Amino acid sequence: MTERPLRFGLIGTGRIGRVHAASIAADPDSTLAWVCDPIVEGAHAVAERYGGTVTDRADELFASGEVDAVLVASPTPTHVELIERAVDGGIPVLCEKPIDLDIARVEALRPKIAASGVPVAFGFNRRFDPAFASARARVAAGEIGDLEQLAIISRDPAPPPAAYIAVSGGIFRDMTIHDFDMARFFVPDIVEVSAIGTTTFDAGAREHGDFDTAVTVLRAASGVIVTITNSRHSAVGYDQRIEAFGVDGMLQVANAGTSLVSLSTARAVEAKPPYEEFFLERYASAYAAELHEFIRLVRGEPSTSPTFDDGRAALILADAAQRAATEHIVVQVDLA
Amino acid sequence: MTERPLRFGLIGTGRIGRVHAASIAADPDSTLAWVCDPIVEGAHAVAERYGGTVTDRADELFASGEVDAVLVASPTPTHVELIERAVDGGIPVLCEKPIDLDIARVEALRPKIAASGVPVAFGFNRRFDPAFASARARVAAGEIGDLEQLAIISRDPAPPPAAYIAVSGGIFRDMTIHDFDMARFFVPDIVEVSAIGTTTFDAGAREHGDFDTAVTVLRAASGVIVTITNSRHSAVGYDQRIEAFGVDGMLQVANAGTSLVSLSTARAVEAKPPYEEFFLERYASAYAAELHEFIRLVRGEPSTSPTFDDGRAALILADAAQRAATEHIVVQVDLA
């Protein structure tokens, strides 16, 4: 740790960009050197709090010679171009998911990244959640024997605005994408996808031809079956659970409760409130760990950062699920 | 309750037949009048404990004029003929699931039963489990608002012998059939079935072309999605859970623990042993309630006994799942 902190250029200062800014400032191995947002007020607000030179043009950031790594938290359609520019400049990049909504653009970018040798990582933060990481490590350590079934439950507290739905690429590419990566975190070799989607409560989803509820089932070459249960709403709060079932037992990751206090009365035994609020709180430590793992990757240390190919695989699965749910078929996939 | 107890003829004295014999003897509204089994030693053993005249020929039982109702617990291939004979004789019948492994024979029997007016009920005992019944009643009472997703987890402790697998009709018709009925207990209007089956641990299943692990997803006309997770084994013990997710919340049915005692040490907090042992124990009270509900049906009182059409619907879903899993397709069904 005697190395000098990594100087980050942050592109995008929306909600998730601000989370990363805070992580960069808090990690002793990184500093915020440049902050870029076309809505320059956002960049100024971030820089005032965490430091960094402000710009509204990514060009300037890349040309500065003052950034050792770029963190891309801008809207999805800008990701491919910004990754390309970073790789061209030999600058490592940590990019928010998804790479793009169009797999063709992803495939086109793939050879360049492979050839470049420049570290490129993707923001699948849940891999770094202590509970999920521990469950996966314990499965890998054989605590439940061979894995046979994996159930991922992932429900958001409330649906996003209709305007967001319109450009999101649909529930599978926008929301389930995290669960596809989580599935592959435990079981990389997925070969078959089936999915059912329905639209029962969200007017925004209905308006834009999207689903608000979905169940996706994945089959791995090894025979492991993964079930992903999604909903765009959850009265109970953010519902993020995993159940790994194996030959010798079962590992369960429960929701994060927010209180140690429970009340028993004549009517009931209750703990309130039910679950941890939304994702910034639930995954706060995961974002910090994700950043630090990327720093290790940049430094050439052993790292478990999700790769470009992890990002590509998640998108292929999302496309397959979208097709399965829309056409009522089972879709075979090749993630190689 | 001033009516005289119902005189039962029991056909079949294997494991499940003996459970029913005990229930008949214990219910103040029923007595065991005749006991039939071609392996007559079994019939004698039951009659010694719970009373009743013994025979190895069903003919004799039907001709006796001493049975008010028949309980069919013999092997599946005999069910259709025994039901038919009972109905012809005007004798109400409670038959163990499934009706038959061949839907064609079920469809052929259907009009006769409908025309006869004789009460025919099927042994989907889980509807009578206090926990599942309570969850369903609470869903119906609106405690979680409109139902959107239902997850049924159903895993047996250990696979049956290969010889049983050979004549079982496969995991969907033999094991999931209970879960199909449970699905319809909550959500009757199923229209679409997808299913993935794998064979990862059981040599008997492999030998007979069966699956040992399966996930089935059902879509209802209303948009509700049902997920059924099955395994032929479970190191943890009999794993029988339900999660009903609705607009306003979630109802969960946990596994039945067998101990109030938990141990905390430097390594862990543990409760042992994990779950209730196999189905006779887990569903003991359900079998008794099932019998009593059938008695009410016979007496013309309001009853929730599963009907012939419930048995037929479960078999149609099982056939559809078998096809979906084998051909890797999504299957549309019509339960009308």
Add this chain to the structure above:
Amino acid sequence: MTERPLRFGLIGTGRIGRVHAASIAADPDSTLAWVCDPIVEGAHAVAERYGGTVTDRADELFASGEVDAVLVASPTPTHVELIERAVDGGIPVLCEKPIDLDIARVEALRPKIAASGVPVAFGFNRRFDPAFASARARVAAGEIGDLEQLAIISRDPAPPPAAYIAVSGGIFRDMTIHDFDMARFFVPDIVEVSAIGTTTFDAGAREHGDFDTAVTVLRAASGVIVTITNSRHSAVGYDQRIEAFGVDGMLQVANAGTSLVSLSTARAVEAKPPYEEFFLERYASAYAAELHEFIRLVRGEPSTSPTFDDGRAALILADAAQRAATEHIVVQVDLA
């Protein structure tokens, strides 16, 4: 088990008497031969259901020559005389707690019982509760190392009528007596008693100078400290828990929940209703086990039935607690 069933004479057919009648009838090793109650209608009601000759005079029962054992479930003031008569007749007796409210009468009876060699057992049914028995066995097996602290929580759902309080001997002799025996089940060698009682909610207790709330602390010669927490009411339901704390860990016995179903909503995660209802339900299996253990004692088989000296020790502790709470002192005791 080829011995002929034990013929019981039951004296007293109030609530607890009827429980014992049902246990006697259900145990294959016992039958109900005689039923006695001065309110002879109660005896008739029991005999109609479980069999037995009816009388309103205990004399007749003892003189019949048809009882192999007596179960005394009559009011406390009759216990000493009935025990004495049984012992004089060489008839084993299982007597409900407490022996008597006056320790002098107990001490006076003690030598006769010791000299007689007739089996005399007391109804401390909680020793036979599967959870408590398991916890004690696991402590004895060393699962938590040397025991250091034991916490017993024992709260009734609601206070008894004032008329019952008037003759109960006070909370320590009437209610805590069970907990004193439970304390001694884990830690026999108690040498010191302190107790605080208050009267905060029950008019009946106030009227008769009794406490409705109490905490008793016992010190054993070995240094183990036992804490007993009592209340005459509990909105949550019957509250019966134990926590055994040792060098290597902790064993906890939770309350018996009555449902596997839990509801999660935007406000709370709740399981309802909270706890098992009153003692006949909570300890149903304990009463049956208690009876069977007594049958073993009568037959000369190894038995863990609580003895006369266990009943005496509990009363000595109750007297000490009463004095400690009333005089605000710490009381030394000698249970030898």
Add this chain to the structure above:
Amino acid sequence: MTERPLRFGLIGTGRIGRVHAASIAADPDSTLAWVCDPIVEGAHAVAERYGGTVTDRADELFASGEVDAVLVASPTPTHVELIERAVDGGIPVLCEKPIDLDIARVEALRPKIAASGVPVAFGFNRRFDPAFASARARVAAGEIGDLEQLAIISRDPAPPPAAYIAVSGGIFRDMTIHDFDMARFFVPDIVEVSAIGTTTFDAGAREHGDFDTAVTVLRAASGVIVTITNSRHSAVGYDQRIEAFGVDGMLQVANAGTSLVSLSTARAVEAKPPYEEFFLERYASAYAAELHEFIRLVRGEPSTSPTFDDGRAALILADAAQRAATEHIVVQVDLA
């Protein structure tokens, strides 16, 4: 919050002093201005990390004119003199518990503090634990009706060194002191104390005539009974629980688990590891809240900081418990 941050002088840079230094640095309303420790290396280490001028003499800190408040985290025997000096200088002080081991010195200091009007607060951090604070607020809000019994369980993971025991003042003044304050947080009007202490496992405690295990029972004028269960060790980890029992129900504060992951196997259902590690982790947020509440006190804003009289009351209760346990008596106390 437009006020300038409060400049703190920190006296004492041991374990707890460093916790406070971190809190002072992290709170936007405070800065670390001076750091004092006779072992000046400790002061330098703190100042390097969190800022501040270093000295080994408290005189210099007080004379600097650069501290708006003093945080006393030095050894107990120095507390009274440092508080006095701060009050003489009109400087608010937040002092670690206990005030002193000698109640006479505390009583002597009391009038001066009362007369001075200088804010003096004590470090009973547990009042600021979110779970305990919530439980107390919910009791105050009437969620369980009138409070009748309060159980505090407080066990450390492992005993301190014998050298620490020697100067600690004994378990009641050193460890239970926190629980006495917690008892008074819920029930201020304590009038009676009984206590049993034993020494069963710790050689250090035995050597210095101290107890390693204790149960203390407090009675309030209102009739509420408080039970405090202590041990100097706990294999399970830091054991910090509260159970408040009232007319309408019960509020329970569970131990803080460190993992959302649980494992079910053929033998058991277990969550590991059991409980949150030691107090700096368990009460991290409490220390920060405690500091902030003191800042509010200094600024004249409404504050719930424990007062000098709270510190005095806890010591009186500790003295009473020590006497009760040693002399085997019940002790009446007057906290007015």
